[in-house]
Amino acid sequence: xxxxxxxxxxxxxxxxxxxxxxxxxxxxxxxxxxxxxxxxxxxxxxxxxxxxxxxxxxxxxxxxxxxxxxxxxxxxxxxxxxxxxxxxxxxxxxxxxxxxxxxxxxxxxxxxxxxxxxxxxxxxxxxxxxxxx
Numbered sequence: 001x002x003x004x005x006x007x008x009x010x011x012x013x014x015x016x017x018x019x020x021x022x023x024x025x026x027x028x029x030x031x032x033x034x035x036x037x038x039x040x041x042x043x044x045x046x047x048x049x050x051x052x053x054x055x056x057x058x059x060x061x062x063x064x065x066x067x068x069x070x071x072x073x074x075x076x077x078x079x080x081x082x083x084x085x086x087x088x089x090x091x092x093x094x095x096x097x098x099x100x101x102x103x104x105x106x107x108x109x110x111x112x113x114x115x116x117x118x119x120x121x122x123x124x125x126x127x128x129x130x131x132x133x
Contacts, residue, residue, distance in 0.1 A: 031092060044120050091120070
């Protein structure tokens with residue numbers, strides 16, 4: 001449900017050509033860890049690292065990468081920590097930037113160290129139920 005592609009910006013300064021994880025599905029997290037919210041739930045999920053995702057309906061995965069439903073991604077905010085809007089972090093359940101950084105360093109350390117950004121997905125769970133493939 002994800003793949004790595006090369007960003008087409010080699011001509012834009014040092015490090016302009018880099019790999020980007022393209023996610024075509026989502027796993028959802030709150031301030032403690034991975035969650036599977038109820039159908040119809042709306043919220044926001046924080047991840048460390050640059051994540052590019054389709055806006056709209058995408059597969060919803062569990063921790064084993066099994067498709068368990070469908071979620072709609074309605075907004076994506078990706079920024080360096082000092083530029084991440086506080087209301088987006090609060091929507092994910094974090095009371096401070098320090099708490100959000102501690103979370104991504106614990107749960108998504110490789111992606112965060114590689115990219116140096118935080119990504120918040122705003123979502124709505126459309127449908128739950130185990131689905132093939």
